[in-house]
Amino acid sequence: MTADTITAADIRINSRWLIPIEPEAVVLEHQAVIIQGSRIAAVVSQQEADLRFRTRETVNLPNHVVMPGLINLHGHAAMSLFRGIADDLPLMTWLNEHIWPAEGAFISEQFIADGTQLAMAEMLRTGTTTFSDMYFFPEIAAQAAHDAGMRAQISFPLLDFPTVWGSGPDEYLSKGEALIKTWKGDEYITPAIGPHAPYTVSDGPLLKALNLSEETGAPIQIHLHETAFEVTESLEKQGKRPVARLAEMGILGPNTQCVHMTQVDDSDLRSIVESGAHVIHCPESNLKLASGLCPVQKLMDAGINVAIGTDGAASNNDLDLFGELRTAAMIAKVVADDATALSAHQALTMATLNGARAIGRDHELGSLVPGKLADIIAVDLSDPFLQPVYDPASHLVYSNHGRAVSHSWINGVPQLQEGTLTRIDVADLMLRVDGWMERIRNQQAQ
Ligand SMILES: CSC[C@H]1O[C@@H](n2cnc3c(O)ncnc32)[C@H](O)[C@@H]1O
Numbered sequence: 123m124t125a126d127t128i129t130a131a132d133i134r135i136n137s138r139w140l141i142p143i144e145p146e147a148v149v150l151e152h153q154a155v156i157i158q159g160s161r162i163a164a165v166v167s168q169q170e171a172d173l174r175f176r177t178r179e180t181v182n183l184p185n186h187v188v189m190p191g192l193i194n195l196h197g198h199a200a201m202s203l204f205r206g207i208a209d210d211l212p213l214m215t216w217l218n219e220h221i222w223p224a225e226g227a228f229i230s231e232q233f234i235a236d237g238t239q240l241a242m243a244e245m246l247r248t249g250t251t252t253f254s255d256m257y258f259f260p261e262i263a264a265q266a267a268h269d270a271g272m273r274a275q276i277s278f279p280l281l282d283f284p285t286v287w288g289s290g291p292d293e294y295l296s297k298g299e300a301l302i303k304t305w306k307g308d309e310y311i312t313p314a315i316g317p318h319a320p321y322t323v324s325d326g327p328l329l330k331a332l333n334l335s336e337e338t339g340a341p342i343q344i345h346l347h348e349t350a351f352e353v354t355e356s357l358e359k360q361g362k363r364p365v366a367r368l369a370e371m372g373i374l375g376p377n378t379q380c381v382h383m384t385q386v387d388d389s390d391l392r393s394i395v396e397s398g399a400h401v402i403h404c405p406e407s408n409l410k411l412a413s414g415l416c417p418v419q420k421l422m423d424a425g426i427n428v429a430i431g432t433d434g435a436a437s438n439n440d441l442d443l444f445g446e447l448r449t450a451a452m453i454a455k456v457v458a459d460d461a462t463a464l465s466a467h468q469a470l471t472m473a474t475l476n477g478a479r480a481i482g483r484d485h486e487l488g489s490l491v492p493g494k495l496a497d498i499i500a501v502d503l504s505d506p507f508l509q510p511v512y513d514p515a516s517h518l519v520y521s522n523h524g525r526a527v528s529h530s531w532i533n534g535v536p537q538l539q540e541g542t543l544t545r546i547d548v549a550d551l552m553l554r555v556d557g558w559m560e561r562i563r564n565q566q567a568q
């Protein structure tokens with residue numbers, strides 16, 4: 123090897139273990155990830171890296187596993203400010219009697235800016251590099267994510283009734299169209315359409331959402347079959363199951379993300395498979411609201427792409443995707459009555475490549491492959507609760523929680539170094555969070 127075969131690059135990450143996700147489910151040892159600009163230039167053995175690359179910066183991670191950044195495909199980021207205000211309730215009581223009144227009373231542009239930043243701090247700290255949001259004032263959330271250098275799919279809300287963000291479907295759709303125009307093509311922000319649920323959006327606005335999606339390419343994300351009650355009520359009012367209604371309208375397709383899907387009969391399964399729609403599994407929210415259990419392994423066996431999300435911090439009550447994976451893997455086994463269901467590697471793929479596929483970005487996100495964007499995390503396995511290490515993939519899913527995440531990069535830019543966030547001023551954020559807590563608590567006490 124001569125000097126002219128040595129390539130200059132920006133960052134070299136040396137790690138004890140590496141889980142690339144693609145091309146296969148393996149754990150590699152003593153690898154180096156080479157980053158040039160915003161992309162992965164190479165993933166090679168450390169010996170080969172010594173011969174082929176000279177980098178501006180080298181990060182040595184001797185007790186760590188390096189893998190692609192996690193993708194949290196469903197949440198309501200600013201609801202972090204409502205964490206713990208209404209626990210131990212079923213979905214419709216939680217929404218009608220607690221969450222919707224609180225949203226009416228408190229949500230403003232500043233609430234969304236602060237709440238989204240709080241959510242991003244937690245997600246970055248626990249290994250998420252891309253998140254999906256469906257909430258009010260999406261233009262503020264998009265700007266907050268962009269400013270923090272986080273990747274996000276930002277869905278604008280669509281409902282039949284007025285909220286803090288608009289007077290009804292027409293206003294939501296025209297503001298949403300503006301959001302799409304502003305952010306389409308951005309490398310960090312993917313604008314999307316968020317019809318809330320089949321029970322809150324009637325056919326007219328749903329069809330307009332579909333038109334907008336077809337015209338702009340913006341994905342649709344919708345809460346779907348979250349509870350048995352949703353399905354029963356739809357059968358009573360519409361004479362059909364929500365999935366059948368959406369399938370007949372043409373809403374289900376490869377650009378549609380169906381969140382929850384705890385109720386799946388054979389006809390639902392067929393509709394989802396035939397349409398190519400994606401399912402977003404939110405196990406902890408489903409458990410906490412006693413909504414039901416998504417049959418993840420059955421969906422995957424049928425060929426459906428299943429990604430994972432935390433849902434909002436008011437129904438979870440955290441945004442730690444590693445914790446979510448542990449729950450997902452555990453309940454998948456009971457639901458399938460099969461301990462081999464959702465293995466550790468399948469779970470890690472669900473939180474990375476499947477998430478990228480659901481937002482149509484698997485060609486550039488979700489695995490550590492040369493040419494893909496450098497969204498990378500490192501997890502420190504040196505703590506006693508992660509020792510001894512026979513299989514790092516097992517530890518990441520079954521023994522870990524997100525606090526062991528030590529480093530992350532998004533687009534090749536460091537976001538977390540030795541557990542410290544580089545782009546969010548946490549002390550300042552906490553002052554603003556305290557202010558919101560006082561206001562919310564005072565109003566609740568009245
Ligand atoms: C249209 S903005 C989002 C809207 O959804 C509410 N929400 C939060 N979690 C859930 C859930 O699990 N099912 C249904 N709706 C949910 C949130 O409070 C906003 O009002």
Ligand SMILES: [Zn+2]
Pocket residue numbers: 196197198345381433434
């Ligand atoms: Zn939700």
